[in-house]
Amino acid sequence: MCGIVGAIAQRNITPILLEGLRRLEYRGYDSAGVAVMPSDHHILRVRATGKVAELESALTDNPANGHLGIAHTRWATHGKPAEHNAHPHVSDRLAIVHNGIIENHSALRSRLVEQGFVFSSETDTEVIAHLVAWHYRLTGDLLAAFRAALNELHGAYALALVHEDEPDTLYCARMGSPLVIGEGSGENYLASDPLALLQVTDRFRYLEEGDHARLTLDGCEIWDARGEAVQRPALRYEHAALSLDKGEYRHYMLKEIFEQPGAINDTLAGTLGTDHVLTAILGPDAEARLGNIEHIHIVACGTSYHAGLVARYWIEGQVGIPCQVEVASEYRYRTVAVPANTLLITISQSGETADTLAALRFAAKGGYLATLAICNVAGSSLVREADWRLLTHAGPEIGVASTKAFTTQLVALLWLTTALLQSRSGNQAQVAANVAALRQLPELISRALELEPQITRLAERFANKHHTLFLGRGPHYPIAMEGALKLKEISYIHAEAYAAGELKHGPLALVDENMPVVSVAPSDSLLEKLRSNLEEVRARGGELITFACESIDQEGASPQDxxxxxxxxxxxSPVLYTIPLQMLSYHVALVKGTDVDKPRNLAKSVTVE
Structure with missing residues (x-):
């Protein structure tokens, strides 16, 4: 969602700020702005609605150069997308940028108005600027004023602040929203995502919940929520060497679809033995602890939720452990019954998804046996706060519609299923079969990617369509859900997924020649049941499109369908059948002429509720 970049150096940092914002464009935003400190120590602020390119144009007309500065891309929450609501916000010679939501902003705003402060925006962020300014008037100490303001804020935030009275200092803080400090040579940076700073550094300090910090040319000081000095280790960003360019591909999404064989290889590297999985990657006593698990709760959002739904079929079907899967935004607001010896699994591409993080923190008080995070970002909050972690090693995913993050999550969940089965000295033949199947996946996905020319032609049939149904059975029902989500995300076609057996319980009323019905038909034990469901569609003149196993005899089906x-x-099979659905969504979006990598109203990392 919103993005933050900050820097202090002995050179002009405006190009660093702008490049950082460009690298955060994938997150989704509606306006952008910078505030920099030139040599005369008077803050220069430039803001613009629209893309970062509009901000660059504004800076051409009103240059703002300096050695200290902050920048921001805003995704509207409080206040409409407009220049007066864009960050940075200013008050009494200070400027501030903010990610997150301040829940008590209305009460603070009323109090500050009584103190004589005038508001020029509808945002909760301007409240923070005035609050720090008010405490600074009282104390004359900027660090003390910053801390006093932080103590009054309720909600989630990542903050960066500069003040004309301290022209060589950059302040920052985080609570519920990610923020990292980047180390350079004689200069320092901060950002809401390490990707924003990979052009200048690959070494980062990840701030913990409640941390606040002061950056200067000489380094940084970090304090925890109690105000005690702490050290946060400098870690090398593992994906720094990966190119963030689209290369030969038209869009990041297409590049990331084709990166899936390599991403799965990387995720499995060092995790498989000849006929077993290497549970030691979870810790030296992992296999014994896995054997104690009697129930599993999986909590996630969006695409990651669909991965969890597939895993439920695997875990219950192969291991026999009851598995409950929930949307994080619902889970965190209800009373949860936690049976003895329950493992909580949280899944997130970014590791900063607000609802999923809240679920993990709830679990710390909820009596769980252990918590496990499945995530793509090693230094994320989710990974740092969980007892165990499985990293997916998908590499940077820039397209908002998740592709390789989803399939690597599925691979990690199948690995975990196999580890659970292995820990129970159960069906070791099934353990070996799972390992062999995982090894085959990269090559099989490469073969599925060869379907692109056929899918490209198929996508043209959606040019004038406005609705689509997706059907699947068993573990392929969540894959149908993921296919529907992808299509609606990037083509703006209304799409729904149903378990195929539910078709006759209502959705069949929608089927006619204008309603494409996309089905997933692997050769499994539910195939004959699915065939009868598809015949119901054909009998009503529906436009049926089927992704099927090559060994299946498609009676009555047109080769074009x-x-x-x-x-x-x-x-x-669920992993493999994900690929053509991703490709279909991508090519339909091209036909529709939408912004594939940055679909409207959506953000890559959802760090607010």
Missing amino acids: TLSLPEVADVI
């Missing part, structure tokens, strides 16, 4: 995938082991 059926695309064949390799025959694979049932356990990895």
Whole structure:
């Protein structure tokens, strides 16, 4: 969602700020701005609605250069997208940028108005600027004023602040929203995402909940929520060497679709033995602790939630452990019954998803046996706060619609299923079969990617369509849900997914020649049941499109309506059938002419509720 970049150096940092904002564009935003400190120590602020390119144009007309500064991309929460609501916000010679939501902003605003402060925006962020300014009037000490203001804020925030009275200092803080400090040579930076700073550094200090810090040319000082000095280790960003360019691809999403064989290889690297999984990656006593698990709760949002739904079929079907899967935004607001010896699994691409993080923190008080995070970002809050972690090693994912993050989550969850089965000295033949299937996945996905020319032609049939149904059965029902989500995210076609057996319980009323029905038809034990569901669609004149196993005899189906995938082991079939649905969504979006990588109203990392 919103993005923050800050820097202090002995050179002009405006190009660093702008490049950082460009690298954060994938997160979704509606306006952008910078505030920099030139040599005369008077803050220069420039803001613009729209893309970062509009801010660059504004800076051409009103240059703002300096050695200290902050920048921001805003995704509107409080107040409409408009220049007066764009960050940075200013008050009494200070400027501030903010990610997150301040829940008590209305009460603070009323109090500050009584103190004589005038508001020029509808945002909760301007409240913070005036609050720090008010405490500074009282104390004359900027660090003390910053701390006093932080103590009054309720909600989530990542903050960066500069003040004309301290022209060589950059202040920052985090609570519920990510913020990292980047180390350079004689200069220092901060950002809400390490990707923003990879052009200048690959070494980062990840601030913990409640931390606040002061950056100068010489280094940084960090304090925890109690005001005690702490050290946060400098870590090298593992994906720093990966290119963030689209290369030969038209869009990041297409590049990331084609990166999936490599991403799965990287996720599995060092995790598989010849016929077993290497549970030691979870810790030296992992196998014994896995054997004690009697229940599993999986909590996630969006695409990650769909990965959890697939995992439920694997875990209950192979291991026999009851598995409950919930949307994090609902889970965190209800009373949860936690059976003895329950493992909580949280899944997130970024590791900063607000609702999923809140669920993990709730679990710390909820009597769980242990918590496990499945995530793509090693230094994220989710990874740092969980007892165990499984990293997916998908690399940077820039396209808002998740592709390789989803399939690597599925791979991690199948690995975990296999580890649970192995820990119980259960069906070791199934353990070996799972390992063999996982090893085959990269090559099988490469074969599925060869369907692109056929899918490109198929996508043209959606040019004038406004609604689509997706059908699947068993573990392929969540894959149908993911296919529907992808199509609606980037093509803006209304799409719904149903368990195919539910078709006759209502959705069949929608089926006619104008309603494409996309089905996933692997060769598994539910195939004959699915065939009868598809015949219901054909009988009503529906436009049926089927992704099917190449060994299936498609009676009555037109070759133009059926695309064949390799025959694979049932356990990895959901991963394989994800690929053509991603590709279909991408090419339909091209036909529709939408912004594939940055669909309207959406953000990559949802760090607010």
